[in-house]
Amino acid sequence: MQNQTEKTTCYHCHDTLPKTIVYADQHAFCCNGCKQVYQLLSAHSLGAYYEQDPQAGIRPNKVTQEVFSVLDDEELRKKYIDFQEGSIVKITLHLPQIHCASCIFLLEHLQRLNDGILRSTIHFPKKTATITIDLNQIELSELALLLTKIGYEPNFKAIDKSTGTFNKRLLFQLGIAGFAFGSIMLWSFPEYLGIDQTYSGVRNLSSYLSFAVSIPVLLFSAQDYFKSAIAGIRLRSLNLDIPIAIGILALYIRSCVAIFSHEGPGYMDSFAAFIFFLLIGKWFQGKTYQWLSFERDFRSYFPVAVIKKTTDNTILCPIDELQAGDEIFIRNEEIIPCDCILLSEKATLDYSFVSGEADWIEKKKGDLLYAGGKSMGETIQLVVSKTTERSILTQLWNDGHSKKTELFFQTRQDRISKYFIAAVIGLAITASIVWIWIDPTQIPEIVTAILIVACPCALALSVPFVYGNMLRVLGKKGFYLRNTAIIERIQQCNYLVFDKTGTLTEQDHKQIQYSGKALTKAQNQVLFQMTKHAIHPYAKAIHELLSEYTNDTNPDQTALEIPGRGISLDTYQLGSAIFIGLDEQNHDESSVYFASEGMLLGTFRFQSKLREQLKDLVQNLKSNYQLAVISGDKSKDLDLLRTIFPSGTEFHFEQQPLQKKQFIQHLQANGNYTLMIGDGLNDAGALNEAFVGIALSEDLVRFTPASDAILKAENLKYLASYFKYIRNGKRFLRICFAFSLCYNLTGIGFAVSGQLTPFVATILMPLSSITVVGLATFLTLRKELPPLVNSSTKVE
Amino acid sequence: MGMIYIMLIVSLCLAVFFLVIFLWAAKTGQYDDDYSPSVRILYEDDSATNETNQNNDGNTNSKVRQ
Numbered sequence: 090m091q092n093q094t095e096k097t098t099c100y101h102c103h104d105t106l107p108k109t110i111v112y113a114d115q116h117a118f119c120c121n122g123c124k125q126v127y128q129l130l131s132a133h134s135l136g137a138y139y140e141q142d143p144q145a146g147i148r149p150n151k152v153t154q155e156v157f158s159v160l161d162d163e164e165l166r167k168k169y170i171d172f173q174e175g176s177i178v179k180i181t182l183h184l185p186q187i188h189c190a191s192c193i194f195l196l197e198h199l200q201r202l203n204d205g206i207l208r209s210t211i212h213f214p215k216k217t218a219t220i221t222i223d224l225n226q227i228e229l230s231e232l233a234l235l236l237t238k239i240g241y242e243p244n245f246k247a248i249d250k251s252t253g254t255f256n257k258r259l260l261f262q263l264g265i266a267g268f269a270f271g272s273i274m275l276w277s278f279p280e281y282l283g284i285d286q287t288y289s290g291v292r293n294l295s296s297y298l299s300f301a302v303s304i305p306v307l308l309f310s311a312q313d314y315f316k317s318a319i320a321g322i323r324l325r326s327l328n329l330d331i332p333i334a335i336g337i338l339a340l341y342i343r344s345c346v347a348i349f350s351h352e353g354p355g356y357m358d359s360f361a362a363f364i365f366f367l368l369i370g371k372w373f374q375g376k377t378y379q380w381l382s383f384e385r386d387f388r389s390y391f392p393v394a395v396i397k398k399t400t401d402n403t404i405l406c407p408i409d410e411l412q413a414g415d416e417i418f419i420r421n422e423e424i425i426p427c428d429c430i431l432l433s434e435k436a437t438l439d440y441s442f443v444s445g446e447a448d449w450i451e452k453k454k455g456d457l458l459y460a461g462g463k464s465m466g467e468t469i470q471l472v473v474s475k476t477t478e479r480s481i482l483t484q485l486w487n488d489g490h491s492k493k494t495e496l497f498f499q500t501r502q503d504r505i506s507k508y509f510i511a512a513v514i515g516l517a518i519t520a521s522i523v524w525i526w527i528d529p530t531q532i533p534e535i536v537t538a539i540l541i542v543a544c545p546c547a548l549a550l551s552v553p554f555v556y557g558n559m560l561r562v563l564g565k566k567g568f569y570l571r572n573t574a575i576i577e578r579i580q581q582c583n584y585l586v587f588d589k590t591g592t593l594t595e596q597d598h599k600q601i602q603y604s605g606k607a608l609t610k611a612q613n614q615v616l617f618q619m620t621k622h623a624i625h626p627y628a629k630a631i632h633e634l635l636s637e638y639t640n641d642t643n644p645d646q647t648a649l650e651i652p653g654r655g656i657s658l659d660t661y662q663l664g665s666a667i668f669i670g671l672d673e674q675n676h677d678e679s680s681v682y683f684a685s686e687g688m689l690l691g692t693f694r695f696q697s698k699l700r701e702q703l704k705d706l707v708q709n710l711k712s713n714y715q716l717a718v719i720s721g722d723k724s725k726d727l728d729l730l731r732t733i734f735p736s737g738t739e740f741h742f743e744q745q746p747l748q749k750k751q752f753i754q755h756l757q758a759n760g761n762y763t764l765m766i767g768d769g770l771n772d773a774g775a776l777n778e779a780f781v782g783i784a785l786s787e788d789l790v791r792f793t794p795a796s797d798a799i800l801k802a803e804n805l806k807y808l809a810s811y812f813k814y815i816r817n818g819k820r821f822l823r824i825c826f827a828f829s830l831c832y833n834l835t836g837i838g839f840a841v842s843g844q845l846t847p848f849v850a851t852i853l854m855p856l857s858s859i860t861v862v863g864l865a866t867f868l869t870l871r872k873e874l875p876p877l878v879n880s881s882t883k884v885e
Numbered sequence: 886m887g888m889i890y891i892m893l894i895v896s897l898c899l900a901v902f903f904l905v906i907f908l909w910a911a912k913t914g915q916y917d918d919d920y921s922p923s924v925r926i927l928y929e930d931d932s933a934t935n936e937t938n939q940n941n942d943g944n945t946n947s948k949v950r951q
Contacts, residue, residue: 141924190924197925213920260911268904275896279889291889298897 100139101127102148102240107633122149126239133201138191145191147240159245159394160229162405169245176224177207182243184236187216195239203227203235245393259375263368266310270361273299274851277358281848289351296348299357303341311337311364329506329549332513336544337363343537356541359850363546366858374553374573391426391460391477395419398470408477415473419464427460428480429471436469438462441590441769449625451654461770465625501577501822502552506545513543520841531843538845542836547829547857554865555821559814562869567801568811575797578781579815581762585710586753586775588767589720592785592805593730594697601634605683605691612661612690616683619648619658627681628656628663631693660686679725697726702806704733709809711735715761719749721771750774768802770794821868825861832857 097106100116101123111118114131118124126149130138139145160166171179187196192211196218199206205227209220218241222232233243276295284292318334321327340360347355397406398416408426411417416432419425425438436452440462449465452458458471460480517539521532556573563570570576587593608616613635620632628650648658655664662669662684669682669689681693710716717739718730724742734740741752753775756763765772765779768786773794776782784796785805800808836853839845910916 193921193924194928197928211921212918214918257911260916261908264904264907264911268900268907272897272900276893288886291886291893294890294893298893302897 099123099146099148101146103144103146104148107636120148125149129202129239130195135195135198135201138195141191141194142189144189145195147186147188149238149240149242157230157233157243159405160233162394165394165405165407166229170229171219177221178224178229179219179221180229180232181217181219182233182236183215183217183245184241185216185244186241187211187213187218192241196241199235202239203232206232256372256375259368259372262310262313263365263372265305266361266365266368269302269306269310270358270365272302273354273358273361277354277847277851280353281851284353292353293351296351296354296357299354300345300348303344303357303361306361306364307337307341310368314367326503327507327510328503329509329545332506332510332543332545333367333549335513335540336546339537339540340544343541353847356847356850359541359847359854362851362855363544366546366855367549370550370553374557376557391424395423395426411473411476413473413475417471417473418468419471420468421464421466423464425458425460425462425464425471427473427477428475429458429460430474431456431458432470432472433467437465439465501819502548505548505826509543509545509548513539516543516837516841523841524843535840535843538840538843539837541850542840542845542853543833545829545833546854547832547861548826550858550861551822551825551829551865554862555818555825555869558866558869559818559821563811563814566807566811567804568807569799571797575781576815576818578762578797579764579812580819582764582781583714584717584756584761584763585714586717586719586756586763586765586779588749588765588769588772588775589718589726589730590697590722591768592766593703593718594699594726595802600696600698601630602694602696603691604694605689608683608691612685615658615661616663619656619661619663622648623650623656625650627693627695630695631663631681662687696729699729699733700802700805706806706809707733707735710812713812714764717741717752717756719744719752719775721745721749746771746774750778753778766800766805766808767794818869821865824868825865828864829857829861832860 098104099106099119101118104119106117106119111121111124113124113128116127118127123146126146130136160169169180169182171181173179184196186192193213196211197209199209199220203226205223205225207221207223209218211218218236220232222229227235236243276299279288279291279295286292314330314334314337317328317330321331337360340356340363344355344357344360347353348357391408394405394407395411396403396418397411398418403418406415406417411427417429431452431454434454436458438450438452438458440450440459450462457474460477517536520535520539524532524535552573556576559576560570560573616631617635620628620635623629623632648656650656651664651668655662655668657663663681666680666682669684670687671682671689679695681695683690683693707716711734715737716734718734719741721744722742724740727740727742730740741748744752749772753763753765757778757780762780764781764783765775766783766785767773767776768784772784776784776794776796781798782796783798783800784794785800785802787802832853836845836850839849839853
């Protein structure tokens with residue numbers, strides 16, 4: 090007991106310790122899995138793992154080597170390995186659990202755990218490990234199993250490689266622009282200090298050098314702005330890149346004229362600086378979460394391959410190659426990859442991820458099983474009726490995947506640029522009319538000067554820095570947005586739709602209520618034994634509940650579990666109403682009955698457990714948003730939800746994935762901007778259809794459907810404050826816009842009066858950009874998110 | 886004044902040299918992972934850790950047996 094009070098978290102995974110603690114070396118562990126990892130590591134002198142980072146350690150999943158048997162198949166593994174030379178294989182594995190310095194330490198010392206591992210290197214932002222092994226000493230599946238054992242289960246879904254190349258191109262552009270900016274500025278220094286015609290030789294050389302250096306900037310570094318401006322004009326939608334492109338061209342042409350008429354280097358320094366700053370903004374905005382995938386499709390949820398029966402034996406077959414009529418085997422906890430007909434006598438399936446229904450479903454021989462169900466219990470035999478591509482689930486997915494990308498969304502920046510362009514053109518015309526009377530020869534000079542200073546450099550930097558910073562702040566708090574455009578979308582939303590199972594309620598935890606006769610100590614002991622090795626989640630939950638009162642003293646007795654129905658031991662029975670022998674009328678799917686010799690002793694009723702502080706969250710949200718709950722589950726939790734949600738809330742139960750999607754469509758058709766929050770594959774269609782889709786994830790590693798943002802499930806309670814912060818973003822942006830417009834106006838003052846010189850432009854442009862960047866950073870980082878502060882004070 | 890001409894050319898050459906180094910570094914992926922190298926450099930020398938950990942090994946094993 091003493092140890093228990095001293096240490097409340099597991100030495101390995103830092104979870105709160107349960108009632109039953111496992112000890113090794115005076116360290117407390119939450120489970121045997123964690124203890125085994127610890128022992129494995131310390132036996133191979135990798136104990137330093139725990140010293141690298143206080144957050145080290147991940148509770149391992151229980152997986153068998155069979156899961157990875159794909160890797161031992163010569164043909165199938167080709168997709169994953171980088172190269173093979175004799176028995177030496179290099180493979181890059183995606184290990185989504187990588188999260189700290191300790192992970193790097195451990196994974197780069199894998200060779201201590203097995204001699205067959207020659208070398209491993211971690212790519213931290215991508216969360217991949219590139220491992221070289223000797224096949225003579227270790228099989229690839231063994232390697233995968235070893236990684237899983239220490240907590241890093243490889244994920245075999247394709248890693249998105251495109252983002253890397255995009256960033257590289259931007260880096261090149263940035264490098265060249267920076268090089269030109271620095272060089273030209275250096276060469277322009279004599280100009281700033283008032284060099285005159287007496288040194289025309291030096292002046293001309295530096296001008297021509299500037300011109301030479303500026304060519305790659307115009308053609309390579311700035312090309313995206315021209316492309317985007319041309320696209321904008323073609324689509325007849327004005328975007329901010331149009332005034333930028335005009336400004337760039339005005340600067341460049343004006344400077345070329347100056348250089349070739351031997352007037353000095355013109356505005357080449359401002360030109361290069363301008364491109365350089367714009368690219369920095371772009372780079373800042375583009376730094377998003379490489380390791381989170383917002384684009385996952387149903388494939389990442391399915392197994393890579395399944396066991397297929399051929400005439401004489403069984404082989405592994407990738408799911409893409411399955412044909413209708415093939416016979417396949419699905420093991421315990423494996424997912425059915427396509428619509429199939431059941432050949433085994435019976436099967437128990439967990440469809441919670443697909444349909445949102447929390448309870449398990451039983452199927453008999455000859456029944457049609459839809460893709461996406463998880464088989465619970467013994468290995469089942471199936472015959473494929475439709476390929477994965479054509480299965481119902483996949484079709485729903487593909488169907489929902491079309492429209493949103495086409496929905497053209499004008500950002501606030503684009504809307505402003507419309508007025509901006511009009512104002513600049515108006516100003517240029519007025520100024521030239523006025524200058525007709527003063528000095529008509531000056532008109533071209535004045536017009537180019539106006540186009541130059543009106544170039545919305547600071548304006549263009551506001552959005553990347555305000556929203557880029559916000560993205561980072563939110564990310565630190567466990568709310569990961571796909572990109573900065575999502576911030577503006579969230580600002581527009583007025584209708585929130587919640588999924589129930591797994592979103593409002595906790596996925597794995599349920600509240601248990603017991604009613605009936607008080608159980609004797611012996612009966613408790615029996616229940617404890619019965620549920621000890623059970624696989625059904627209800628039985629497991631009962632076991633956990635009992636372990637608080639009962640000590641595990643008796644030797645193991647073998648209880649007989651019939652998957653999906655119940656467990657019996659001696660004369661005792663625990664299970665569904667039908668299993669116990671009660672009539673079907675009393676049958677309640679969310680209850681488990683305990684009986685002895687056919688006599689009912691008591692009932693365990695399972696109620697969904699709502700996430701913590703949900704009530705506060707709803708209170709905070711309801712003033713700003715219309716709310717709705719949509720669930721694939723039965724309406725048993727309606728009363729519970731009514732107590733929390735305000736009276737106007739719409740509740741929809743027993744909704745198929747397609748109906749969820751249609752509900753969102755219906756809301757959007759009525760002019761609402763909907764924000765859907767869901768967690769499962771069954772919400773995928775709705776998440777896609779909604780203006781903003783937020784996927785809730787327990788640990789960021791598990792599958793999340795394609796979405797615009799990923800929210801850590803434990804942080805759902807902070808949603809209101811995230812939204813408030815995001816709405817504040819509008820104000821931040823407005824302040825930055827106002828500042829940058831002030832600079833533009835000052836510049837225009839110089840321009841209209843004919844006093845703009847390269848020197849003024851050189852000072853004005855970087856100054857305005859730096860102010861806006863500073864302002865954006867100050868505004869966005871100034872305030873902590875409110876409730877996060879509250880919760881930390883509560884803990885104290 | 887002739888010095889200025891040389892200085893201009895030298896500055897260009899220097900800048901090009903640095904640009905080339907930057908582009909090479911970007912191309913070979915040296916900016917891809919900005920975190921793990923900082924951890925990697927702190928690993929203790931393998932031979933040294935092996936010696937010190939020999940004792941540790943004994944300790945842990947005996948404790949596990951208890």
